[in-house]
Amino acid sequence: MSNYDVIVVGGGAAGIMAAGRSAENGKNVLLIEKMNYLGRKLGITGKGRCNITNSIPLDEFIAKVKPDGEFLKPAFSKFYSTELINFFNSIGVKTILERGGRVFPESGKAVELVKNFTNWCKSKNVSIQTNCQVTDILLKNDTVIGVKTIVIENGKENRISFYGKKVIVATGGASYPATGSTGDGYKLAKSLGHKINPIFPSLVPLEIDKNIVKPLAGLELKNVKATIFIEGKLTDVEFGEMNFTDFGVSGPIILSLSRKVVASLIEKKNVQLVIDLKPALSETKLDNRIARDIESLKKENYRMILNKLLPKQLIPFFIKITQIDASKMASKISVEERLKIRNTLKSIRFKITGSRPFSEAIITAGGVDLKKINPETMESKIVKNLFFAGEILDLDAPTGGYNLQIAFSTAWIAGS
Numbered sequence: 001m002s003n004y005d006v007i008v009v010g011g012g013a014a015g016i017m018a019a020g021r022s023a024e025n026g027k028n029v030l031l032i033e034k035m036n037y038l039g040r041k042l043g044i045t046g047k048g049r050c051n052i053t054n055s056i057p058l059d060e061f062i063a064k065v066k067p068d069g070e071f072l073k074p075a076f077s078k079f080y081s082t083e084l085i086n087f088f089n090s091i092g093v094k095t096i097l098e099r100g101g102r103v104f105p106e107s108g109k110a111v112e113l114v115k116n117f118t119n120w121c122k123s124k125n126v127s128i129q130t131n132c133q134v135t136d137i138l139l140k141n142d143t144v145i146g147v148k149t150i151v152i153e154n155g156k157e158n159r160i161s162f163y164g165k166k167v168i169v170a171t172g173g174a175s176y177p178a179t180g181s182t183g184d185g186y187k188l189a190k191s192l193g194h195k196i197n198p199i200f201p202s203l204v205p206l207e208i209d210k211n212i213v214k215p216l217a218g219l220e221l222k223n224v225k226a227t228i229f230i231e232g233k234l235t236d237v238e239f240g241e242m243n244f245t246d247f248g249v250s251g252p253i254i255l256s257l258s259r260k261v262v263a264s265l266i267e268k269k270n271v272q273l274v275i276d277l278k279p280a281l282s283e284t285k286l287d288n289r290i291a292r293d294i295e296s297l298k299k300e301n302y303r304m305i306l307n308k309l310l311p312k313q314l315i316p317f318f319i320k321i322t323q324i325d326a327s328k329m330a331s332k333i334s335v336e337e338r339l340k341i342r343n344t345l346k347s348i349r350f351k352i353t354g355s356r357p358f359s360e361a362i363i364t365a366g367g368v369d370l371k372k373i374n375p376e377t378m379e380s381k382i383v384k385n386l387f388f389a390g391e392i393l394d395l396d397a398p399t400g401g402y403n404l405q406i407a408f409s410t411a412w413i414a415g416s
């Protein structure tokens, strides 16, 4: 019955690694991918540059992983960023280290990495079946024996079962479904008795009332501080770059803040985003600076003062929220108004009304509950010979190469 030693479901970052690793160990492996080629999502990661990992110390990495980074310790103790970099170097992908410990292929081309990675997998004699969607995992006496699939050939659907001694499910999450990651694995896992912790989009842009943000669409802010208040309580702070869109806010610091925000929005909590446009200046220093500007431009109007303090596109919005007449002579600006300008520069407040959908989320939070997975092997504690790897697991982390390292490490362990 068993044609294969191992069947890997899903040919993304985790699936390619698990299949190649298993074949390297002498196993007869079948890799099944729903789309017409492997590594679709991997090819668009890191804005087409693929941030494969991060070089931060293991403990710091683990602390960034939600909901339980400790789960990764056994996997990371065997296959961490150094091992991953060595692996890619050994298959002809030279790497470079960038700001914030981020590691990229030196070529700057994710598609080239995918090519080398896929060729490595093929060189280990892995059988690859594309255009093939796994619909069920077959069991006999609570043990895996294979998978049921729908294969598309010449536009026709054929139902085929493949038999194998072990199955590794690496179907990814539910984000960017156009890449093939449509959340199938959650249904497969659930049908076998695994608990799926609620999934939600993460590393995702956030929405604000369109009427409020529309005039700001396209505005990019650098070196700002963004603070999140949930039910009035300060919960998270990030410094860096963000931008406004016609639906709300996006950019690196917003994506980083999004996990807690989306989780809170699901619980119907009140979420406020507060932007400090001048985080490098204390309130006193900023007040002195505004006072100096007013003094040196005393014959100009309020709008001209703001020219020195803000990007042009932000000025009409700022005038509106400070409720100070744009044509007011600088010399007529009262102390109270000056303090209002300062306070607004330090905290522009927006109510977050929602998040963008899975189709725009870098990662899916939630997934297969870790309690029923053996962290040493990634094997299910419920079904014998069933393994999981990658984003399908209830593990997620911020941007910076962490999510791919999680996929590669869990896959390497499962493949081993």
Ligand SMILES: Cc1cc2nc3c(=O)[nH]c(=O)nc-3n(C[C@H](O)[C@H](O)[C@H](O)COP(=O)(O)OP(=O)(O)OC[C@H]3O[C@@H](n4cnc5c(N)ncnc54)[C@H](O)[C@@H]3O)c2cc1C
Pocket: 009, 010, 011, 012, 013, 014, 015, 032, 033, 034, 035, 038, 039, 040, 041, 042, 044, 045, 046, 047, 050, 051, 052, 053, 132, 133, 134, 135, 170, 171, 172, 173, 175, 176, 179, 180, 181, 182, 183, 184, 185, 361, 362, 363, 389, 390, 391, 392, 400, 401, 402, 403, 404, 405, 407
């Ligand atoms: C735009 C974008 C940029 C990103 N950039 C980075 C980055 O630079 N660094 C980083 O660390 N992370 C990044 N990520 C996150 C990272 O890509 C994922 O965490 C990672 O790809 C997860 O790997 P995976 O193999 O578990 O899932 P995936 O890569 O999603 O692969 C799953 C595969 O399974 C296939 N599949 C699904 N269901 C079935 C089925 N029923 N039968 C057969 N096949 C199936 C899918 O077609 C897919 O090919 C990015 C994500 C996105 C969307």
